[in-house]
Amino acid sequence: MIPVPEEIEAYAERHTRGMSPLHGVVWKETFEKTKSPRMMVGPLEGALLRLLVHITGARTVLEIGMFTGYSALAWAEALPEDGKLITCDVNPETTEMAKRYFASSPLGNKIEVRLGPALQTVRTLKGPFDICFIDADKPGYGAYYDACIEITRRGGLIVLDNMMQGGKVLNPTDDRVRAIDALNKRIKEDPRVENVLLPVRDGIMLAYKL
Numbered sequence: 001m002i003p004v005p006e007e008i009e010a011y012a013e014r015h016t017r018g019m020s021p022l023h024g025v026v027w028k029e030t031f032e033k034t035k036s037p038r039m040m041v042g043p044l045e046g047a048l049l050r051l052l053v054h055i056t057g058a059r060t061v062l063e064i065g066m067f068t069g070y071s072a073l074a075w076a077e078a079l080p081e082d083g084k085l086i087t088c089d090v091n092p093e094t095t096e097m098a099k100r101y102f103a104s105s106p107l108g109n110k111i112e113v114r115l116g117p118a119l120q121t122v123r124t125l126k127g128p129f130d131i132c133f134i135d136a137d138k139p140g141y142g143a144y145y146d147a148c149i150e151i152t153r154r155g156g157l158i159v160l161d162n163m164m165q166g167g168k169v170l171n172p173t174d175d176r177v178r179a180i181d182a183l184n185k186r187i188k189e190d191p192r193v194e195n196v197l198l199p200v201r202d203g204i205m206l207a208y209k210l
């Protein structure tokens, strides 16, 4: 994460609409049962994702990188009754956890889970999606962006998480960070989108498809 002072992030959280009780359950169990609970977007970013749905009037969202379902539930909460989230992951254990949470809530009716490598899944989807959210393996980001831009509607959004790599993008020393830095530069120059890189949590890139 970008080193935002802890008390500043806590203040932002306290002054942001909170997450649902089910999010509380997912949060707690993910910390108890998985090795990398910090992969969850958390309450601040979760609230931002929800708001993006409201601002854009999105009805269809594609998520690449579901983990235990925290961000998926944020998207689903904001989507209208007939809205749809397709969410992908490769990990069968965390996918089982996510499915259990989805089954316990009416929000589950809006969520379709695809288990398998995301690029293969995405290539089977025609879209158009109102929002595509990229939050999976970092080396795949460039290919995910290229695939998502094809299936995002004009006036839709591509949202990419972890685009600051804990601040390492300032001085990339390994291939993973170099790839994210290169993608930040590529998106800024991409004539198909208008973008903003938000220094929120680990850096959230918003690319609006023109």
Ligand SMILES: C[S@@+](CC[C@H](N)C(=O)[O-])C[C@H]1O[C@@H](n2cnc3c(N)ncnc32)[C@H](O)[C@@H]1O
Binding pocket: 039, 040, 041, 042, 064, 065, 066, 067, 068, 069, 070, 071, 072, 088, 089, 090, 091, 094, 116, 117, 118, 119, 135, 136, 137, 140
């Ligand atoms: C950062 S976590 C996603 C966190 C989630 N958005 C949340 O807020 O809880 C990244 C996820 O991407 C998944 N992943 C890694 N490689 C993948 C691939 N090739 N295709 C699909 N998912 C992948 C991992 O299994 C992991 O669950």
